[in-house]
Amino acid sequence: MKRAASVCCITPDKEVLLVQRASPPSQGLWAFPGGxxxxxxxxxxxxxxxxxxxxxxxxxxxxxxxxxxPLDGTDTPAYEIHVFLAPLARAPVSALSDAADARWVALEQALTLPLAGDMEPSLADLLRAN
Known part of the structure; x- marks a missing residue:
């Protein structure tokens, strides 16, 4: 199985940093920065x-x-994704590389966005913990 890594940046005000993917396989969907x-x-x-x-x-x-x-039977490529947590203060971000957009989003609002892969359970876990 291939490996990928991402970063869940979360502020004390419960905002997370998300990027909108510019390229397939998750084009147009929101996720933690990673690859x-x-x-x-x-x-x-x-x-x-x-x-x-x-x-x-x-x-x-x-x-x-x-x-x-990834769950069996999904169209998601077979990656083992190491997700790192980074508590930090909100900082300016720009959409670079393969990100169509990058922004800080309130946890509750993040769950309303079109999300990539297993982002929904990750965000729900964050919401319960915070």
């Missing part, structure tokens, strides 16, 4: 790289939050 882990990278290094490439943000502390795998 493929290159052969020479750790998932954490890939998460940092993807966050900067897609939003311009550089991040300090990252904590592994969850590892998700």
């Amino acid at each position: 493929k882990v290159e052969p020479h990278e750790t998932p954490e290094a890939a998460a940092r790289r993807e966050l900067e490439e897609e939003t311009g943000l550089r991040i300090g502390r990252l904590n592994l939050w969850r590892i998700s795998r």
